[in-house]
Amino acid sequence: xxxxxxxxxxxxxxxxxxxxxxxxxxxxxxxxxxxxxxxxxxxxxxxxxxxxxxxxxxxxxxxxxxxxxxxxxxxxxxxxxxxxxxxxxxxxxxxxxxxxxxxxxxxxxxxxxxxxxxxxxxxxxxxxxxxxxxxxxxxxxxxxxxxxxxxxxxxxxxxxxxxxxxxxxxxxxxxxxxxxxxxxxxxxxxxxxxxxxxxxxxxxxxxxxxxxxxxxxxxxxxxxxxxxxxxxxxxxxxxxxxxxxxxxxxxxxxxxxxxxxxxxxxxxxxxxxxxxxxxxxxxxxxxxxxxxxxxxxxxxxxxxxxxxxxxxxxxxxxxxxxxxxxxxxxxxxxxxxxxxxxxxxxxxxxxxxxxxxxxxxxxxxxxxxxxxxxxxxxxxxxxxxxxxxxxxxxxxxxxxxxxxxxxxxxxxxxxxxxxxxxxxxxxxxx
Ligand code: AMP
Ligand code: GLY
Numbered sequence: 001x002x003x004x005x006x007x008x009x010x011x012x013x014x015x016x017x018x019x020x021x022x023x024x025x026x027x028x029x030x031x032x033x034x035x036x037x038x039x040x041x042x043x044x045x046x047x048x049x050x051x052x053x054x055x056x057x058x059x060x061x062x063x064x065x066x067x068x069x070x071x072x073x074x075x076x077x078x079x080x081x082x083x084x085x086x087x088x089x090x091x092x093x094x095x096x097x098x099x100x101x102x103x104x105x106x107x108x109x110x111x112x113x114x115x116x117x118x119x120x121x122x123x124x125x126x127x128x129x130x131x132x133x134x135x136x137x138x139x140x141x142x143x144x145x146x147x148x149x150x151x152x153x154x155x156x157x158x159x160x161x162x163x164x165x166x167x168x169x170x171x172x173x174x175x176x177x178x179x180x181x182x183x184x185x186x187x188x189x190x191x192x193x194x195x196x197x198x199x200x201x202x203x204x205x206x207x208x209x210x211x212x213x214x215x216x217x218x219x220x221x222x223x224x225x226x227x228x229x230x231x232x233x234x235x236x237x238x239x240x241x242x243x244x245x246x247x248x249x250x251x252x253x254x255x256x257x258x259x260x261x262x263x264x265x266x267x268x269x270x271x272x273x274x275x276x277x278x279x280x281x282x283x284x285x286x287x288x289x290x291x292x293x294x295x296x297x298x299x300x301x302x303x304x305x306x307x308x309x310x311x312x313x314x315x316x317x318x319x320x321x322x323x324x325x326x327x328x329x330x331x332x333x334x335x336x337x338x339x340x341x342x343x344x345x346x347x348x349x350x351x352x353x354x355x356x357x358x359x360x361x362x363x364x365x366x367x368x369x370x371x372x373x374x375x376x377x378x379x380x381x382x383x384x385x386x387x388x389x390x391x392x393x394x395x396x397x398x399x400x401x402x403x404x405x406x407x408x409x410x411x412x413x414x415x416x417x418x419x420x421x422x423x424x425x426x427x428x429x430x
Contacts, residue, residue, distance in 0.1 A: 002027035002062055008031075012034075015067060017040060017366070032045055034371070071290060071292045092314060095270075096271050100269040103273070104290045105152065124191070135187070139168050146163075146165065161192070193280055193285050198215075198277045199276055199297050202273040203271070204316065205270050209259050213301045216423065221233065221343070228344050233296075233419070234415075234420075236419065254275060273289060274293060275288075300335040303333045303388055306327040307324075312324050331392065333388060336402070337384075339415065340379050343383065349378070355385075365385055365408070368383040387408070388401075394427075
C-alpha cells in the first residue's frame with residue numbers, strides 16, 4: 001500500500017515510523033513531514049490544510065490510504081471533501097467526517113453527545129452573549145474552582161480554571177468578547193473534576209474498535225506540574241492506575257457508548273478517538289474528546305504496539321475492524337519532550353541541534369519542531385524533539401531517556417526531569 005501521513009510533528013513522525021514497519025507498506029509519504037520523517041518517507045512541501053495539494057499528491061503517488069495527524073483538516077471537513085470528489089472517494093481515509101470532528105471542534109457538541117448517550121462527564125451548561133446574565137447566576141450557584149471552556153478550537157488554550165467567582169465572571173465576559181476569537185462565542189461552564197488524568201486511545205471503524213495502549217501526559221512546563229500549560233512535555237505508558245478493573249469501567253461506560261453513539265447519530269467515523277479522562281476515586285469521567293492521536297502520547301503509544309498497525313488502519317478505514325486483534329507489548333514506554341528555552345511563550349528558532357547517538361531497538365528520537373538549514377539540523381518550533389525509550393520498568397526507562405537526552409544539545413534546550421516520577425510515587429504508596 002502507498003500511505004500518505006498528513007502533518008509534520010512528533011505525532012506524525014511516530015505514526016509514520018510505525019506504519020513503515022508493516023510489510024504492507026510500499027510507499028510512505030508525509031505532507032509536510034519534518035527532517036525526522038525525511039529519513040523514512042518522502043516529504044511533500046506544503047500545508048496539511050491545502051486540499052488541492054493533497055489531491056494532487058494522492059493521485060500522482062497512487063496513495064491507497066491517507067492518515068490525518070492533526071485535528072484542523074478534519075474539523076474543516078477534509079474527509080467530506082474526499083467523499084464528495086469522484087477521484088478521491090475510493091481512497092481509504094483515517095479521520096472522521098466534519099460532524100464527527102465536532103467532538104473535538106465544539107465542546108458544546110461534545111457535551112451534548114455525552115448527555116444524549118449517557119456517557120459520564122462533568123455536569124455543565126453552555127451559554128452565549130445573549131445568556132450572559134444566566135451564565136453569571138449559574139457561576140454563582142457553583143462552588144470553586146470554576147471551569148470555563150471556549151466552545152471552538154483554541155489551540156489548546158481555551159480552557160480556564162479559576163479560583164474566584166469574580167475572576168470567572170471577568171474571564172467569561174472576555175471570552176464572549178473575543179478573547180479566543182469566534183471559538184469563545186459559546187462557552188461551556190462545567191463542574192470541576194478532581195482526580196488523576198489519563199489519555200485513552202481508540203481506533204474505530206464506526207462500529208467496532210481497538211483500544212490502543214493508554215498513556216499519561218505531562219501538560220505543564222515546570223516540574224511537579226507547575227507553570228504554564230504546554231502541548232505536552234512528556235508521556236508514560238502504561239499507566240498503573242489504569243488497571244484492568246478501571247479499564248473495564250472505561251470500556252463499558254465510555255468506549256462502548258461512544259462508538260454506539262457515533263453509529264446511532266449516523267456519523268461517518270473511521271479514525272482515532274482520543275478520550276481525555278479523569279479518574280475520580282476510581283470512577284472514569286470524560287474531560288474531552290479529540291479526534292486524533294495525542295502528542296507526545298503517540299510517541300510512547302506507537303512503540304508498545306507489536307501487531308501490524310498499518311493492517312489495523314486499513315481495516316478501520318475499510319470497516320473490517322471486527323477481524324483485527326491488537327497485540328500490546330508488556331514493556332513500558334516513556335517519552336520526554338525537549339523544548340526551546342522560553343516555550344510555551346516566545347522563543348528563538350534556528351539553533352543547531354546535535355544528536356550524539358542513533359536510534360536503537362528501544363531508544364528513538366522523534367522530530368517535532370526541527371528543520372534543515374544549510375545542511376544542518378536546527379530548531380524550528382517550541383517542542384523540538386522527543387526522546388522515547390522502552391524498558392522493563394519506569395525506572396529503567398527514566399535512566400535510558402535521560403542518558404539519551406544528555407547527548408542531545410542545542411542552545412536554550414529545556415526538558416522536564418521528572419517525567420514518570422509521579423507514577424513511581426503512586427506505585428510506592430499503593
Ligand atoms: P480540555 O481541553 O477540555 O482537555 O481541558 C484542558 C485541561 O483542563 C484538561 O486536560 C484538564 O487538565 C483540565 N480540565 C478540563 N476540564 C476539567 C474539569 N471539568 N475539571 C478539572 N479539570 C479540567
Ligand atoms: N498531549 C495532549 C494532546 O495532544 O492534546
